[in-house]
């Protein structure tokens with residue numbers, strides 16, 4: 112279902128609108144945020160010269176470090192009295208990134224989330240159980256507001272508390288469920304333990320995001336829960352969930368709501384813009400944010416863009432599923448490999464459960480990689496044969512031979528009930 116006419120706006124009109132909104136955003140950032148005034152001056156950009164989206168490439172980048180340096184509110188562009196809500200996202204190191212919303216920003220967020228849910232196939236009157244965490248994390252409240260805005264019913268279970276989650280899913284007969292991909296797997300196992308067949312639940316759609324996942328992982332989720340899994344993307348620095356989503360009609364890339372967020376893909380090394388279809392780092396510019404306008408944010412997320420017509424009729428550009436981040440690149444003895452490439456091989460293999468972990472160590476100046484995978488419960492248990500199959504596939508597809516590859520029994524790899532999953536453990540900096 113298309114929620115708003117703007118989703119089908121002609122590409123030319125969309126570009127005109129983006130140009131006007133970009134000019135406004137740059138002017139507001141320049142006038143209200145000393146950080147941006149300095150950065151724009153240094154880049155030699157006069158806000159009065161910004162009039163079309165083509166000018167975006169002249170703007171300076173904003174990075175995660177800038178958020179940390181300006182902690183907590185140095186990037187805010189409005190007075191405290193206009194801020195209605197704060198969220199924060201914590202990384203693995205340093206201070207969290209604190210983000211702010213005016214009443215207008217909250218309205219935009221509600222709307223893009225309502226659009227996203229409608230694109231995923233949720234309809235007014237449906238019931239959506241929201242298992243994203245509430246609190247400073249943007250997932251819980253972002254989904255919550257969007258469900259209500261769409262005219263559907265939200266069941267705000269939040270993260271974890273799986274026994275209650277299952278009880279509510281059964282008794283309230285929710286049509287859709289919202290959670291991270293790792294929680295889908297967790298939930299599927301708890302359902303099985305209780306002898307509940309997911310096919311007997313009324314949930315038909317799960318909107319999964321907040322973590323990278325590959326196609327084999329999505330297939331594992333869809334089959335374990337007997338649902339369609341729709342990929343939803345977003346980040347706190349830009350708004351939260353609702354930057355982009357797959358449409359249920361095509362499920363071929365995620366439509367970026369580009370009347371509010373302008374996407375580019377750049378070479379992660381040089382920062383040079385890449386062409387449509389080329390894979391690189393996603394860079395986003397907010398076009399309507401009031402409390403926290405952000406120019407050319409280096410998301411670190413790897414994707415590519417396509418403007419090809421989509422079956423669903425939406426004209427908004429699509430980004431590819433994000434399976435990894437620039438900082439997930441594991442360089443092990445000169446071989447560059449992303450965790451997602453390993454995931455694709457191991458999760459796709461027969462006899463393996465969709466759970467794994469990667470440990471990187473350094474011994475006597477040499478990097479060592481250990482991969483641990485889990486035997487699927489219904490596998491007959493020839494671990495040696497399984498290990499050899501995986502080694503052959505890793506070698507064939509990635510030229511990678513892990514120093515250690517172990518197969519463990521069902522349930523032995525730690526699960527994630529709350530928050531974002533961690534699968535890569537780099538111990539090289541521990542010493």
Ligand code: DLL
Nearest residue numbers: 200250320321322323343344345346347351352433
């Ligand atoms: O994770 C917002 C969100 C909540 C998105 C719920 C979707 C659903 P942050 O905590 O700021 O915000 O983390 C943002 O998570 O830069 C990506 O690296 C990753 N990420 C988010 N969605 C996806 C996705 C939320 N669909 C960071 N696929 C982003 C892959 C994703 N990675």
